[in-house]
Amino acid sequence: MSEPTGEYAITTPHHVAETAATHSGPSGLSAYVAADVARQVERDNLSALIQAAEAEHGAVSDKEVQSLRDQLRHARAEQDGRITVIKV
Incomplete structure (x- = not known):
């Protein structure tokens, strides 16, 4: 330090x-x-x-936490090139 x-x-x-x-x-x-x-x-x-x-x-529900985890997992997969997102 x-x-x-x-x-x-x-x-x-x-x-x-x-x-x-x-x-x-x-x-x-x-x-x-x-x-x-x-x-x-x-x-x-x-x-x-x-x-x-x-x-x-107010507290964050388990459903909200899971939704955010799913979004983060998807974004990481997209960044890593494991998935391709086509925007229309």
Whole structure:
């Protein structure tokens, strides 16, 4: 990370720390943990945004979610050249 850093002490189960250390690679455990915490902060922020949007506009139905997934899948297939769309 190119941002200023600080030292923090955390407590975690031994097996979690050992497993993380094996996955951390050359960047080291601190960078691995920092990246994971950053991802969790992004998820927490997204969750708060979704809750605010649902409070204002109502929840999105499963049918709406599936429809958007289908549209995204179709668009990706079109971009990848797996399908051709002819517009008339």
